[in-house]
Amino acid sequence: MPKFFATAALGIEDLLANELTELGATDVHSARAGVGFNADMAVAYRVCLWSRLASRVLLQLGDVAAIDADSLYSSIQSLDWQAHIGDNATIAVDFLGQNNAITNTQFGAQKVKDAIVDQLRQGRGTRPTVDTDNPDVRINIYLHADNASVSIDLSGHSLHRRGYRSEQGQAPLKENLAAAILLRAGWPTVAERGGSLHDPMCGSGTLLIEGALMAADIAPGLLCERYGLHGWRQYDAAIWQSLIDEARQRRDAGLRRLMPMQGHDISADMIRIARANAGRAGLDQHIEFARCALEENQPAAASDGLLVTNPPYGERLGDIAALPVLYRSLGLMLKRCYAGWSAAILTGEPQLAPFLGMRAHKSHTLYNGALKCKLLHCEIAEQSVAVTTVAADFSNRLRKNIKRLGRWARHEGIDCYRVYDADLPEYNLAIDIYDGDRRHVHLQEFEAPASVDERKAQARLNAALAVIMELLEVGSDAVYFKQRRRQRGGTQYEKLAAGGHQHIVSETGNRFLVNFSDYLDTGLFLDHRPVRRYIQQRAQGRRFLNLFAYTGTATVCAVRGGAPSSVTVDMSKTYLDWAQRNLLLNELADRRHEYVQADVLQWLRDNRQRQFDLIFLDPPTFSRSKRMQGSLDVQRDHVHLIHGCMNLLAAQGELLFSTNLRQFRIDQAGLAQYHIEDISQQTIPEDFARNPRIHKCFRISHSA
Structure with missing residues (x-):
């Protein structure tokens, strides 16, 4: 009986072995990333058509010597290729592995191709042509040590390509991985007893479509028109047709007999794609797709079923800061809408699992491509205690702050402000509202002492997240969560993600671009609002210098206030570009306004001849960069910095010096020649x- 090997993703070999046994294979034995088995050709064909898990089905011709290129060539020539490759057939060679003599897979594939072509040319007088995209016969070589396993690929293409998915979202699940998730979650048993299948973040619909194919007993390969076995010389058309x-x-x-299924997604584009994919699979009448945010889900009509989903992860979403809130919102929705159901959640960010607020009773490791993921299995219990009751103190304080500070912000014409600032020790959070064209919430958790129980802290945070979304009336997609730890070497300016999404907010007539996801800070220091207002009020007719300018918000205010240059x-460069966009946004940019990428200390030394009437100096607490000579420590270096600024300050000018180092002490003796006024309280x-x-802020001028 012929021997075969079915390849598969890591972590699902046991599932594939069970599937192959059910399809009629014998002598089934699991290996890494695949399963070996014996079968007659009818069973082998059935595996190509019916396997939901295999990637390829390889007919093994045997192992041959491959000590070096010459021995590989002669060994391949010893096999009877005329029995497998018909006249005028095209071929391709997939070559995997290496040894001491053969280190390049392309070179190995070339030697195998040469050996096959030379044999057929000698026997027939004609040689086959190579078609790497769609060959009649695909030969698979796996090199290990001094041997090569030689196979004919009966699948011809990866079997995860079912034929129904022509469009997809970012980093989609392969269809055979989706099938493995459903099998791990026990979907066939749920379907058999009449349960339903839902996915609240369905993307292009792969999990639901695979679930429907499974429940309706539809061969996953039925839509595919061509397999590798069709171009094989020994292909039996009668077996295949039956x-x-x-x-x-x-x-x-x-x-x-298929029960209705349901898929939701917040993206209208994804819903359109999912509907089109289901239509191609012949399932559009059996799966209901609708655009819906997590918070808008209604309780499921069915009392029994499986909820399965693959939430976005950092690499796919880009907005890492949004993920904890998304997971918390998912957990709340599950308890509210799916009590009594089972849930299977595939996560590429296992550290976020506690934000679900549910304990997984088991988990499996799966691989989405190279990404190691966890499949969490949960039984969903109804949420019996209101979240606002669990976090009553926090809820009451936040509600009062929203009422008082919201009224103040509207009176001041402010779009963005802090509504909670670690008011209660148990909820050590900073919550900033950014209204703009749509409300966003920037949420920061301050690092807790090591003595705080991690599980209790997580539970409090989960409750707080739910309260925040409820009282501030925002969905999970509008809340950005970050954990704020002790800063080391300017890490607050390091990039966290690559979403690149900027939003426009207003502050007393000025408009600023903010970014909630990519950095620890948003591009706008809210506590400096009065400093910016002061600069705007004092800038008329004054030449302005902004040092450590960040995103240039102070420059916008100075120019708005009448600074001629x-x-x-x-x-x-990133922040300078951001600063220039801020000026352009306010229609204030022209040639009189310069943007300089430089180490500030060096720039001060190189520009002593210049004069300014108003200078804003807001250095980081500590900074080290490849572009700097040494490091910057604001406590150690502030005297040197201030002297450098005062050398450029006109006789009647003023320097505003600000720092957020809480233990900062200004060196009065080192700066005795200047008039220094602490204006921090104002x-x-x-x-x-x-x-x-x-922060601390000082107004410094030359002594009279």
Whole structure:
């Protein structure tokens, strides 16, 4: 009986072995990333058509010597290729592995191709041509040590390509991985007892379509028109046709008993794609797709079923900061809408599992391509205690703050403000509202002491997230969560993600671009609002210099206030570009306003001849960069920095020096020649009144 090997993704070999046994294979034995088996050709054909898990089905011709290129060539020539490759057939060679003599797979594939072509040319007088995309016969070589396993690929293409998916989203699940998830979750048993299948973040619909194919007893390969076995010289068309006829009969019977399924997604584009994919699979009448945010889900009509989903992960979503809130929202929705159901959640970010607020009773490791994922299995219990009751103190405080600070912000013409600033020790959070064209919430959790129980802290955070979404009336897609730890070397400016999504907010007549996902901060320091207002009020007719300018918001205010010229200096090109976009957004950019990418200390030394009337100096607490000579420590270096600024300050000018180092002490003796006024209290806004140490600010001028 011929020997075969079915390849598969890591972690599902046991499932594939069970499937092959059910399809009629014998001597089934699992290996890494696949399963070996014996079968007659009818069973081998059935595996190609019916396997939901295999990637390829390889007919093994045997192992041959491959000590070096010459021995590989002669060994391949010893096999009877005329028995497998017909006249005028095209071929392709897939070559995997290497040894000491053969280190390049392309070279190995070339030697195998040469050996086959030379044998056939000698026997027939003609040689086959190579077609790497769609050959009649695909030969598979796996090199291990000094041997090569030689096979004919009866599948011809990866069997995950069922034929129904012409469009897909970012980083989609392969169809055979989706089938493995459903089998791990026990979907066939749920379907057999009449349960339903739902996916609240369905993307292009793969999990639901695979679930429907499974429940309706539809062969996953029925839509594929061509397999590798069709171009093989020993192909038996009668066997294949009988299998196709049987599969069509089973499909027609299965569709009549298929229970309705449901898929939701927040993206209208994904819903359109999912509907089109289901239509191509012949399932559009059996799966209901609708655009719906997690928070908008209604309780399931069915009392029994499986909820299965693959939430976005950092690499796919880009907005890493949004993920904890998304997971929390998913957990709340499951308890609210799917009590009594089972859930299977595939996550590429297992550390986010606690945000679901549910304990997984088991988990499996699966691989989505190279990404190691966890499949979490949960039994969904109804949420018996209201979240606002669990976090009553936090809820009450936040509700009062929203009412008081919201009224204040509207009066001041402010779109963005802090509504909660670690008011309660148990909820050590900073919550910032950014209204703009749509409300967004920037949420930061301050690092807890090691003495705090991690599970209790997680439970409190989960409750707080739910309260925040409820009271601030936002969905999970509008809340960005970050954990704020002690800063080391300017890490607050390091990039966290690559979403690149910027939003426009307003502040007393100025408009600023903010980014909630890509950095620890958003591009707008809310506590500096009074400082920016002061600059705007004092800028009329004054030449303005902005050092460590970040995103240039102070420059916008100075130019808005009448500064005839400005220089904006920062070491980051990203932030300088951002600063220029902020000026353009306010229609204030022209040639009188310069943007300089430079180390500020070096720039001060190189520009002593220049004069400015108003200077804003807001250095980081500590910074180290490849573009700097050494490091910057604001406590150690502030005297040197201030002297450098005062060398450029006109006689009647003023320097505003700000720092957020809480233990900062200005060196009065080292700066005795200047007039220094501590204006910190005047620059703390209403929404930071509980935290007057958020920054220190000094007005410095030349002594009279």
